[in-house]
Amino acid sequence: MPMSEFPNLIPAMPEIFLSITIMVLLMVGVFQNSDTVETSVRVNRQILSLSVIALIVTGFLVLSVSGPTITTFNDLFILDPFATFSKILVLIGAALTLYISRSYLELHQMARFEFGVLALCATLGMMMMISANDLMSLYVGLEIQSLSLYVIAAFRRDDLRSTEAGLKYFVLGALASGMLLYGSSLVYGFAGSTSFAVLADTFAQSDGAPAVGVIIGIVFILAGLAFKVSAVPFHMWTPDVYEGAPTPVTAFFAVAPKVAAIALFMRVMVGPFGELDDQWQQIVWLVAIASMVLGSLAAINQTNIKRMMAYSSIGHIGFALIGLCIGNQAGIQSVLVYMGIYVFMTVGTFACILCMRRGDRMVEDISELAGLSKSRPLLALALTIFMFSMAGIPPLAGFFGKLYIFLAAIDAELYGLAIIGVLSSVVGSFYYLRIVKVVYFDEPGDAFDQPIPKSIVTVLVGTTVLVVFFIFYPAPLLDSAAAAAASLIGG
């Protein structure tokens, strides 16, 4: 295919639409008068609503262009069922978290229109990551996402912790990007190409053990990706950023980038380096175990619920990495199912956390939840359901996420991984259940502020229903995840 030929734009329609929307919204925001608080609140509402709508439209576009695997832009960009599945998940997560963030932003004098635009920007980066088919496009997508996230982590400029979080994330993120780039250059040096397809061919054709340099390159790429999914030992930023960033930002962090990064992780490991799975499997194995163990252990001592959720997400990523470590279709499918369920559980939990408001101030200590069952029984019930689900207690959705992971691990005879996974899941259930205990059995304090914003109620009800009733109709998620996994492994 000659370079001059005009690329096929259809597969990238959603991304193109989102880019144009971002620019339009930026203009809309900039050229409106937002000098006073009232006007900036109004503009922010406008932009947020439009952003959510844009995400929904993008979602439909993603569905409309979905189909068999197709590449474009000189093989830089790939569209396959795996990408479709992951993008839809990212868009759902982003839309839901944006949807529940408005009241918080207004309450904390953060209602500036840039929030929505930056979130859209990050989402665009994630979609690029998911569709990356080349180390170059991978890096570009990753940086679009990261740069946007650095900014919104520090979005509450007048708050010390928020700025600290942003700065920490930025510095460490830069380090991780450096590692990723270094790894990419090593791989390029040995293989002579950055294209995933060419890399895969090259490794498939070479006999014997790969050169040590390639492996070191892979390890560095893996380290960069592990940073994005916040897997141990590249997780250090997570607790500080989760705690320091404004709660809606934390919710956003916990959902969309995680899905995108784990999707990218899978694509890179299974795609170009698929032939070398013997080599990277044991590294992923180590990272998965370290993440599960540290995630479940370190969460126990936390008193801040956002910080606890940070360790919880580290643990969840550890479980998801089990599926990647398996590396076959069942493994990939189980990761996708796990992430699908994870998105809804996490959004629901953060919706609950956003309700922890007393005297127009957010409270974040777990002890503040004491006696919630008395003052807000329905909210308490929802939170309990999410905690039980996260702990993996049947018949809630979270149980099935873990179940498929462990089933796949047992099938692949990765018994050690499965056993450690189950054990750390047991340890992990301690801190989830501790919240349930605080909610139901501790002496109640003052009630949280009324009323809960409608948007949060809607999301809470929706996610609760999904988590509780997943058992009755799991087919849509399972089937689409199976198709996605098949396209990744087969393609």
Added chain:
Amino acid sequence: MIIKAVVFLPLFAAIIAGILAFMRHGNDSESSRRVDTMSQWITSGGLLLSAVFATLVFIDVGLNGNARTIHLFTWIDSGSFDVAWALKVDTLTAVMMIVVTYVSAMVHVYSIGYMHHDHHVPRFMCYLSLFTFFMLTLITADNLVQMFFGWEGVGLCSYLLIGFWYHKPSANAAAIKAFVVNRVGDFGFALGIFAVYMIFDTVHLDTIFATAPEKADTMLVVFGYEFHALTIACLLLFVGAMGKSAQLGLHTWLPDAMEGPTPVSALIHAATMVTAGVFMVARLSPIFEYSDLALTVVTIVGASTAIFAATIACTQNDIKRVIAYSTCSQLGYMFFALGVSAYSAGIFHLMTHGFFKALLFLGAGSVIHAMSDEQDMRKMGGIWKLIPVTYGLMWIGNLALAGIPPFAGYYSKDIVLEAAYGAHTGVGSYAFYMGLLAALLTAFYSWRLLFMTFHGSPRADEKVMAHVHESPKVILFPLMFLATGAVLSGWAGYSYFVGEGAVEFWGNSLLILDSHPALENAHHVPMLVKYAPLIVGVIGIGLAYVLYIKRPDLPGKIAASIPTIYAISFNKWYFDELYDRIFVRPAFYLGRNLWKVGDGTLIDGLGPDGISSAVRIMARRAAALQTGYLYHYAFAMLCGAVVLVSWYLFSNVG
């Protein structure tokens, strides 16, 4: 249909009585009394009806020879393991049905009078009926698993009824003892069932019996040694029978079981449950017949129990315990009859014994009732004029027990002893002489009981003596019925059970190989052997008369002159003390250690407590990793990358 009614009427009665037990409100209210009465009527009515039906079944199956099996429904069907709920009724079952339903019905009626002061009448009646149901499922079982079901069920009811007065610590202890000792036997029974299943690949009785001859020479390898398969199975099954029928070694629970209400002792611990072991061996005669060793063991254990329990009965002072040891002894008779292949003689004795022993127990209950709940014979005496009907009935019971013609015991005990003699084997002779000696002691302790209880000068205080009264009709009627059985059942049953009509009567329900002609020979024994039981019986009575009426000072002197023998007998051969040392205390010691050291220190310490504290420590350390310093984080990341590379290089490239 009639057969189903016999079995399930008691169950329905038990369920209704069980529901009624929850409807009592307060102990003295009018409504509670009504509930009590209702439960008594329903269960007694159900049992009487069941007894009438059982008679019809007996006529049809036993006398007219229409043995049959009624399939109710499939229970377990898994591979070659096929178990059904079925009612197998042949002559053996029909005979047991008669004994069980009649004695049970009489005990139910008797309980109306005996228990009317109690505050838990519906519960008591419920347990009694439930017990009867389990006993009936046991005897109608057409496979070993169903038999085991009934077997465990009667064990459960026995436990519940011994501990019926659960506020008494001694009753609870006795109930637990009965349950635990029976567990030993039941374990043997269960193993026996496994062995049978291993050998025959089925637990269905008719199939087992049909294939037993082919398996007669099968060997089984256990721990590297070859054993005769059927012998192993039979011995294991016999361990179960020993537990249930309180044979030597596993007998210790039976005397203690007297802590239960007297009707319970009569029903469960004299007439029915304790005979389950005898029934089981008889029922399994088609496999026991192929193992001479097992039969020898049965004979020796039975004969030893007969004499052993009789020696203890001579020195006990609790009226119920004397009868309990007597039961133990009589069960020994039944077993050695089975051991010499005189199954029908054993069952014959089982039936007559069921009647006269129930009579004795209920009579003793009537005496206890009259003496204001006094059970110690040393505090009785001189009351025969005050309760003449009970006195007369006790005479009948004792005459039957001692084997004086024409009472029932004479016929059955005679044929048992003659069969033992007729076996013409070493163990047969052992059983015969032991049985004869036991017969002497039986007569002695029976009349000792009679004389101490009813004759001599009153030894109770005046208040009790003033209160002594004849029991009401509702208590006396069952006694009279049972007395009729004690008088007539031997004479009426002789020709059917062991006489000319026996072959036709029993049909296929018992198997005796030609190589075991004991019962045949029993009819052709020397005159002296025929009359020996009678002679020793009369001697025993005379001895008791001399010692307890003529010279009441003698027993004390005799006891003092042979202190060792007296102490052995009085202390029941020190079995309880021995078991306490060998099993109970080490078990408690072991249990306490396992609890305190094993569970508390080791498992809790290393397990739940240890793990949780370790997790807490690790959690603190893990959280401490998070210092908050950016350069620590960056350092950790770089270290991580280095570790991953090294991990790879070490594990892969080496």
